[in-house]
Structures are given as structure tokens and as C-alpha cells.
Amino acid sequence: MREQGGRQLNVSGVLRHLGVSRSGYNTWKNRIPSNREQRKNKIKDKICDIYDESHQNYGAPKIAKKLKEEGETISEKTVGNYMREMGLKAQWIKPYTITTIDSDFST
Incomplete structure (x- = not known):
């Protein structure tokens, strides 16, 4: 495992920090999906x-x-x-709205 800063992390240190046993981690990693x-x-x-x-x-x-x-x-x-x-989202298309004014201002 490599951190963004270029520092390499070992699995044992990460597991110790998270409070997870190595056997629990390996069991989780090899678990068959339900x-x-x-x-x-x-x-x-x-x-x-x-x-x-x-x-x-x-x-x-x-x-x-x-x-x-x-x-x-x-x-x-x-x-x-x-x-x-x-992260999927339907596209929402804004309805067309007329924004121009009729050039005949007499009405």
C-alpha cells in the first residue's frame, strides 16, 4: 500500500491502527459474497x-x-x-422558455 505522499504503509500497521486482527482481515478478504x-x-x-x-x-x-x-x-x-x-444521475433538461420580446411594442 502506498500513501499519496510516497510513504509506503504496511498492512500490519494499518490493521493495528484500525484495531482489526490479521485473521479477521484475511477472513473478510477471502469471504465469498452472499x-x-x-x-x-x-x-x-x-x-x-x-x-x-x-x-x-x-x-x-x-x-x-x-x-x-x-x-x-x-x-x-x-x-x-x-x-x-x-453515482448515476439522470440528466434533467431544462424546458425551453421564450426570452425574447416581440418587436411590435404597440400591443
Whole structure:
């Protein structure tokens, strides 16, 4: 591990500073992901694919609708939370507003 300043950190020192045992760290590092975590990662991949297909325009409601069409059981709120975790945000296009004044000032 290398710190930004160029100083090299050793794992033992970091674990001691955090108060974590080496065996606990190794157990955590080698842990097999749970079914829930695997499903979450699979859905996150699908959300990214749909988001990119829409040219980053779709938000949680449309993505949730697409996922439901594909057979996934998921709520709009969950899709929104996953998008927030991944840093995805739908583009909001400001509605066009007329700002010029008619050149005929007689009315």
C-alpha cells in the first residue's frame, strides 16, 4: 500500500491502527459474497447497461420499469438507492422558455 505522499504503509500497521486482527482481515478478504450481494451486483450491472443505452437520460422510474419488463422484481426506490451508490444521475433538461420580446411594442 502506498500513501499519496510516497510513504509506503504496511498492512500490519494499518490493521493495528484500525484495531482489526490479521485473521479477521484475511477472513473478510477471502469471504465469498452472499446470494443477496451477488443479486445486488447483477442488478447494478443491468442498471448500468440500461442507463448507458438511454444515453444517461433514464432515471430510477424508467429503469425500474425496464427491469420489471425483463422479469426482475424490484422497486423504484431500490433502483434509486443503487443508482445513488454508483453515482448515476439522470440528466434533467431544462424546458425551453421564450426570452425574447416581440418587436411590435404597440400591443
